[in-house]
Amino acid sequence: MARAGLGSGWDCLFANDFDHKKGHTYRTNWGTDEADRLKVSDVRDVKTADLPGHADLVWGSFPCQDLSLAGGGAGLKGDRSGTFWPFWDKIKTLIHEGRAPRMIVLENVCGTLTSHQGKDFAAICGALSQANYNYGAVIIDAVRFVPQSRPRLFIIGINDDIIIPDEAKSDSPSDLWHTRTLRTAHGKLPTKAKARWIWWNFSAPSRRKQTLSDLIEAQPDSVEWHTPGETRRLLSMMSDLNLKKVKNAKGSGRRMVGTIYKRTRVDENGVKVQRAEVRFDDVAGCLRTPAGGSSRQLIMVVDGQSVRSRLISSRETARLMGLPEEYILPDSYNEAYHLTGDGVVVNVVRHLAENLLEPILDSQVNAKREAA
Numbered sequence: 001m002a003r004a005g006l007g008s009g010w011d012c013l014f015a016n017d018f019d020h021k022k023g024h025t026y027r028t029n030w031g032t033d034e035a036d037r038l039k040v041s042d043v044r045d046v047k048t049a050d051l052p053g054h055a056d057l058v059w060g061s062f063p064c065q066d067l068s069l070a071g072g073g074a075g076l077k078g079d080r081s082g083t084f085w086p087f088w089d090k091i092k093t094l095i096h097e098g099r100a101p102r103m104i105v106l107e108n109v110c111g112t113l114t115s116h117q118g119k120d121f122a123a124i125c126g127a128l129s130q131a132n133y134n135y136g137a138v139i140i141d142a143v144r145f146v147p148q149s150r151p152r153l154f155i156i157g158i159n160d161d162i163i164i165p166d167e168a169k170s171d172s173p174s175d176l177w178h179t180r181t182l183r184t185a186h187g188k189l190p191t192k193a194k195a196r197w198i199w200w201n202f203s204a205p206s207r208r209k210q211t212l213s214d215l216i217e218a219q220p221d222s223v224e225w226h227t228p229g230e231t232r233r234l235l236s237m238m239s240d241l242n243l244k245k246v247k248n249a250k251g252s253g254r255r256m257v258g259t260i261y262k263r264t265r266v267d268e269n270g271v272k273v274q275r276a277e278v279r280f281d282d283v284a285g286c287l288r289t290p291a292g293g294s295s296r297q298l299i300m301v302v303d304g305q306s307v308r309s310r311l312i313s314s315r316e317t318a319r320l321m322g323l324p325e326e327y328i329l330p331d332s333y334n335e336a337y338h339l340t341g342d343g344v345v346v347n348v349v350r351h352l353a354e355n356l357l358e359p360i361l362d363s364q365v366n367a368k369r370e371a372a
Contacts, residue, residue: 002059005349044086048093058101104157113185129193133157136198138177145347147212148284148320165363170201202355211282213257220313231309237276249302259284260298287341322346
């Protein structure tokens with residue numbers, strides 16, 4: 001999805017993922033000629049000899065489980081999110097070989113900022129700083145681009161050799177890209193790491209026109225509509241507050257589409273119960289990988305007194321990630337959901353590339369022309 005967002009103006013030199021199923025989908029969509037450019041393995045097994053040329057950009061989306069609010073709190077010491085360090089070893093070797101990437105983008109969940117009281121974020125920033133990268137971070141919520149609530153952290157590092165245009169940076173944080181949590185995490189950074197910090201500055205996207213209702217399939221082929229009994233059971237799992245939302249949707253006078261997640265809550269007697277929580281703001285909840293039944297998002301369509309429900313379809317999840325209709329998804333529902341729930345929204349990558357990464361590279365090219 002990062003490659004799709006960067007677009008045809010970028011040439012992908014190398015790709016890596018440890019998941020063979022994702023690797024198969026990658027080749028299916030990008031072509032069998034990509035076989036030599038994609039290495040399906042643990043990043044620990046990647047050698048810099050596998051990485052051709054001198055890259056303008058290295059994009060790293062390392063596993064988020066140990067950094068997310070739903071994770072176990074292991075942080076960068078965890079088995080999954082800890083893969084950042086083997087990844088960073090490759091960066092350091094490239095630098096030693098004289099092939100330091102001009103840009104590095106690290107994408108992850110916002111929990112990275114608070115993991116271990118901000119120490120994990122500080123460790124990542126320290127690694128960039130020690131490698132002579134000027135860097136900064138932004139929080140971009142995909143809801144600005146697609147009808148899905150999906151805030152993500154993007155840490156953007158620029159090699160010290162690259163001149164950053166004045167318009168790409170600001171003297172102070174902005175409410176647009178720098179949340180209070182991000183500012184707090186920045187405030188905890190060591191002095192040396194702060195010295196290379198940049199408050200990135202780029203324009204906001206135009207107002208989103210697409211709603212969740214626009215993406216819903218009438219007759220999906222990857223899932224089936226619930227039976228009336230199954231829908232009634234789902235309603236029975238709702239609290240009074242959520243049932244009121246359904247009642248209001250019935251009385252709205254128009255077709256309403258909501259999304260549902262099942263969550264474990266403590267009831268009035270102190271007993272843990274599973275609840276179905278619905279939202280009707282025409283925005284989907286954040287897609288997650290389907291590790292268990294409760295992490296699969298459902299949709300509820302209310303049209304007058306008619307109430308229907310089902311799992312969100314594979315194609316709907318792809319649309320929520322900004323993938324084009326022609327993008328080929330795995331046949332297995334779980335594999336497709338895992339692919340999309342684990343990804344980065346295409347539109348967000350494109351906005352970041354168009355408004356920050358590409359202008360910085362273009363200014364470098366123009367500077368060399370002027371010098372010549």
